[in-house]
Amino acid sequence: MNLTLKVWRQPSGEARGRLVSYAAQGISADMSFLEMLDVVNEGLIEKGEEPIAFDHDCREGICGSCGVMINGMAHGPMAGTATCQLHMRSFQDGDTIVVEPWRARAFPVLRDLVVDRSPLDRIMQAGGFVSIATGNAPDAHAILVPKEAAELAMDAAQCIGCGACVAACPNASAMLFTAAKVSHLGLLPQGQPERDRRALGMVTQMDLEGFGGCTNYGECTTACPKGISLENIARMNRDFRTAALRARPESAGAGGAP
């Protein structure tokens, strides 16, 4: 296959970027999209040019590192796959493919197709965890987990944090990501003690990072390589609302004599 790529090139965060055309020649239909970029990069290196920078790690759709906007679609035209799982057979010989980084105020471009996704890490730090007692591991059956709760929690836990939901959302909202993380612990018994604090903390951090809000377009769930459902956003909205109503002022909490 011979293709024309239009790739976003930007030497650094401060520099101005632009779309640059490259010819990708002799591409096998069995290559993954990232392998195709590798081939193009080898050609660039041979010519003494700077290769295209892009994030990648496992290349089997589980790490969440890769992810670029391909022809206006996050992770490209295949449903339920990350960029590394997209194969060149999804394209026609002679196609022109536009490749851009995720675009969001909260995801500044670091270089070419690489963006800074640490806002997602900070959302996790604001409540995406359960506090547990250390020591010997408890028996696996010490806490009963309803089967349905376990399955829904695992569905939500499939989120790999790639940021495609933010990239595909017309509002650059991180609600699907945050909702998946709020849900996967909030559904389990182990997540109950911190459920309110988790919803409040993670939503607040999400807002502080400068993501947009949800307008229920549904673009996120379609772009998601793991098919995280919109039901999670509804659950997060509910958790946040009840938590905000239940939360007591800091000074009115537990304590001894005044």
Next chain:
Amino acid sequence: MSTPLGFAQSTVGRKVIMALTGLLLVGFVMGHMAGNLLVFNGPEAINGWGALLKRSALVLWTVRITLLVAVGLHIWAALTLTRLNQASRPVDYARRVPQASTLAARLMRIGGVLLLAFIVFHLLHLTTGTIHPGYEFSHTDVYGNVVSSFQVPWVALFYIVAMVALLGHLTHGIWSFFQTMGWSHPRLDTIRRTIATVIALMVSLGFIAIPAAILGGVLR
């Protein structure tokens, strides 16, 4: 976050405000539409309904002020969230292809602005009677006002266009209401869209029937 102000500052909190005020306004337009249909029962029916609504100044103004506050909060939430959403992507894509969003969802903002313009016009037109092209406005003869105003084609057409905008706005808005309030469940999800579409069609077609009937000469 434990304060009402903190709640209203969050993106989720503002969506809840939008949803609850929207629910109130949906309830209002349903009642308004049902009352309007009395016009098909003749002048006595609709004029009697109008007089009944105005019988208690206290009730009338309580309802009016509640509705104005609801509209105000609805617009405030929409405006501030829209500004935030637009600022959230300072550099746009050279190419972005929408995969899932409905036309109703994408026209929500522009439709909302059109509806606001319509509400202002409608209040000046049939509530205060400030705008009355080609006829005399009467504060008691609802039937006369309605029939003579919709005989002016541009007025009738503007009302019809605004009610088509309302159709789109309610289709996405009512569905979004469930989502924002967190009412998503496999059993509910199959009927959420249907509930939204049925209410939206009922309200907008009920409203459109009147200018359409007058324009078509069925009511005179």
